Amino acid sequence: MKDWLDGYDERDWQTTTEGTVRYALLGLGWWSIDVALPAIENSDLGEVTTLVSSSTEKAERLADEHGVAHGISYDEFHDGAATDAYDAVYVGTPNAYHLEYVESAAAMGKAVICEKPMESTVDRAERMVEVAESEAIPLMIAYRMQTDPTVRRAKELVEAGFVGDPVSVYGNNSQPLLEMIPDEDQWRLDPDLSGYGTSVMDLGIYSLNTARFILDRDPVSVQSQMRSDHEAFSEVPDERSGSLLVLEDGVRMVTTASQHAHEDTQLKITGTEGQIDLRPAFHGECKMHLSRGEMTASVAHEGFDSQREMREEFDFFADRLLTDGDIPADGRHGLQDMRIIRAVHQAAESGDVVTL
Structure with a gap:
């Protein structure tokens, strides 16, 4: 156990420490500016050279404020402005705009890391996969939990048999969206976006x-x-959502989510021999609680917040680009999540069991 703990935060995925990937950031909301931008600037293998926003004025102003060389508008991006200044594109716009920027990036031969969910519908996600594959560009969906050390150690424990045969999973993610962003007209409450x-x-x-x-x-x-129920959620069906899924090998999963609730994140995996409980699980500071027989233990890695999670994610992506390595969370991986989410909504609307 001591050896395992000593290597808890190690980057088991890293294959290079040399080289730099230059990024263009698309969509300059608070997440891109306050989290993604400093995450890349503090990373080992990346730098931000271009900011892309709705207007040249806004992009140039933010570029000046943050010491970024180029600021361009979306139209200028589509027209190929500043293409020599960046190697890869980070797409952090509202979901329904992802496809058009991936299409332009692919036409310019640029690698793409695209926020999750990868698009607004399965059909549009399928088109994204098709364009990325037809232009042979690397496409990674930004599942930052996959590079979080706690999640990676949990995966190792499951593979090593710590929980025995997995039996059930419970996952919850909730937050008070309207307290965080007090705007009832925000894009997350607009189904078109x-x-x-x-x-x-x-x-x-x-x-x-x-x-x-x-x-x-x-x-x-x-x-x-x-x-x-809340009037701000009148255009979307899932202010509150709960699902029962059957995974391969008969594993049962209960998952709940709400944008109008107390903040809480958890992912608990129970098996025939033990349990792994990540609580809190998402959005930084992931903590692991272990149980097996009479043994219990809790493990936390200090100072690991959303920005550091993003730093790991960007360095992972850069590592793969610089070495032509495989990208597990590729477009087809993200497309499967879109199909699952569509099935969750179909099942709620129909009241039936939906198969995948």
């Missing part, structure tokens, strides 16, 4: 994808219920 809904698309995806990653199992069927 967010996609199938808000809570599952934006929060539930963490439980679903992290469980897929740790267990290496996909859902085969889903039952679901959801409702919206």
